[in-house]
């Protein structure tokens with residue numbers, strides 16, 4: 263992996279990050295974090311493992327700062343074509359850190375734009391992200407999984423938006439993304455009751471792309487898929503993610519028009535020539551990523 267310069271972002275006022283955790287320069291794979299682990303178990307694949315087991319990977323501000331930092335580096339890293347985010351077999355993530363939030367006031371939450379930093383995952387990371395979900399994916403954990411581009415899960419995973427039980431509502435996109443994914447009636451029932459749903463149901467309802475019997479299989483298949491994606495032209499992969507995501511914002515007519523414009527623009531890429539010439543000559547394409 264190439265070396266990337268790094269200056270740690272300023273931590274939230276609520277949970278100061280100790281000075282000794284400030285790291286100034288390292289490569290994405292070699293970076294050492296406290297609350298996440300970053301590795302590259304397959305060529306072209308960046309694996310981010312949430313690693314706060316005692317709190318079931320509760321998503322505190324320091325954890326999200328580390329996650330954002332790692333994702334920013336992987337997004338810039340030329341050797342990384344796709345990213346997998348996972349947790350432990352017990353918990354992908356049990357939500358935002360309730361102990362961090364419990365004494366927050368409205369004015370502080372509002373003026374500091376609390377959890378706004380969560381959105382950089384979906385707005386800044388242009389490489390595909392697969393969430394490999396085992397165990398609990400509750401509240402912010404479910405929202406984090408839904409910010410990914412693809413969800414794989416084990417059949418026994420436990421998804422849910424239980425915020426109603428805490429006297430609040432989803433705050434990181436749950437009410438919007440869950441409703442888009444599984445429909446209004448089901449999402450409304452789940453959000454109003456705080457009931458959980460299984461990985462098996464997530465697959466049946468279209469939230470998860472694939473469901474596995476074993477947690478290990480879930481992660482292994484996510485890594486394999488990420489490796490496949492990483493083997494394609496970076497230009498085409500980025501464009502494909504962009505146009506699929508546009509479908510969430512645009513109506514079909516505008517979306518189809520948008521897709522056609524991006525499709526046209528790819529005739530300006532080297533990889534379109536490489537890919538189509540290789541097909542015509544019955545050869546394997548050697549992507550230039552240009």
Ligand SMILES: C/C=C/C(=O)SCCNC(=O)CCNC(=O)[C@H](O)C(C)(C)COP(=O)(O)OP(=O)(O)OC[C@H]1O[C@@H](n2cnc3c(N)ncnc32)[C@H](O)[C@@H]1OP(=O)(O)O
Nearest residue numbers: 316317318320356357358359360361398400401402433434
């Ligand atoms: C914008 C986003 C908003 C949100 O996400 S709001 C939060 C939504 N999530 C939840 O409401 C889930 C909260 N957690 C739970 O309900 C339970 O946990 C589980 C059902 C997931 C698991 O229960 P069990 O197996 O009995 O474990 P345990 O003893 O409750 O948890 C182990 C340790 O993990 C801490 N923990 C769990 N979830 C969170 C969390 N979301 N924020 C902060 N800490 C959490 C606990 O407190 C405890 O810690 P200790 O051993 O020190 O008592």
